[in-house]
Amino acid sequence: MRFAVNFCFFILTLSAFAQEEISKKDSTVVKIDSLYREDQFYLSLTYNRLLEAPEGFKQQRFSAGISGGFVRDMPINKRRNIAFATGVGFTYNNYFQNLGITGDKKNAIYTVLDPKDFSRNKFSQFLIDVPLEFRWRTSTPETYRFWRVYGGVKLSYLLYDTSVLKNATGKLKITNNDDFTKFQYGVYLATGFNTWNIYGYYGLNDLFKSANTATEKVNLNTLNFGIIFYIL
Template sequence: MRKLGILLIGVLTLGSIARAQRPDLPGSLVVDWGLNTLLNAPTDVKLSGFNSKTVNVIYYYDLPIGDNGFTFTPGIGLGMERFTLEDGKTLRTSVNNSNVRSVAVADLATVYPQANTFGKSKVGLNYLDIPLEFRYYTSKNNMSRGFRVALGAKVGVLYSSFTKVKFEDNAADQRMIKDRQDLGFEKFRYGVQARVGFGGFSLFGYYELSNKFDIAPAGGADTQGLSFGISLTGF
């Protein structure tokens, strides 16, 4: 998430330059930064709330509906979710002799027997997203200023999933293992989202209507995602 923090700072800088120079550019670049949680989480999964983050980088384009401040606003972007698991847990996947995959919540000490002490254990998901919003701007002649509200939906396809674990091994060396693999998550997601804000700043929320897992660990058949946070408009 350090790289994502640098990206967020870059968008803030871009937003300041854009507002100062007021370039006539089509559309807008929006960065969402927020927190993730799981509803009906799998058995034994407990998340660290402030360490489970989401970052979305989205290009939006407003299509006016009449001249009353309403727009239909499609977009395209990347969604990056990070979940930090507590209590020494991680997700583990395996394939049996019949090529049937299963996913389980496992103890870190079992997966990494060479470890002495553990740091953070994360699960990462990366999506290509297409959000669709209906917006209302109070300042219809200058949409970058004034109050606005948006309601819509977002669909996405998962293109990468991984676990990342930090630990100290028995030789007192600091280790970090990032393992890209199929962790049983649904390849497609869809849900509803909303925004409300003023100028280049707004609040957002996204609720997944789809199930989080295709191959669920115990207790995760009905798991769904929820994220919320702040949005910054770059231009």
């Protein structure tokens, strides 16, 4: 009789333990977020190419750009692999070239220079960005390693700019040149797998709103391409 009582007690204890384990497993399953979002920080590194250049214009050295920010993901289908996204970020672009900028920020003078006439010439821009993005991916609630194609329009506002010309007579620096276009916009595309993605941006409007050499109007726009990283 004592054996039977002990055996029943053992079975009840084992059953309770098994139910507890099942409950734990169930709670683990519930923790999977079926309403996940790909809210992400991003960082991109690019090579910057200038297009629609005036006659005699040449880029010098390696013109680089860096940008970073945060985007909010807004899925639009049940599987949550198609989404819109928007956010805010910052971009810093350097452009080494032979378009000399002299004078001052309100009355700048533009001259296509012979590379022998200067040791350094560049202009740079610091912008705040608002991306408007459409997203397709192969993600699921269980994995963060997936293929993606993200693209859209980036709206940017120029916060600060500077140009530097260094030659035999000295160094001339101009900041916040009035001729630069304050509001800039363009299209971009990012595609790849997991962390590594290729990235390209094409500016749809000119970097200068009003700039002329002695013979023609300066109509520079930008093509930036490189890599972009997404960090959850």
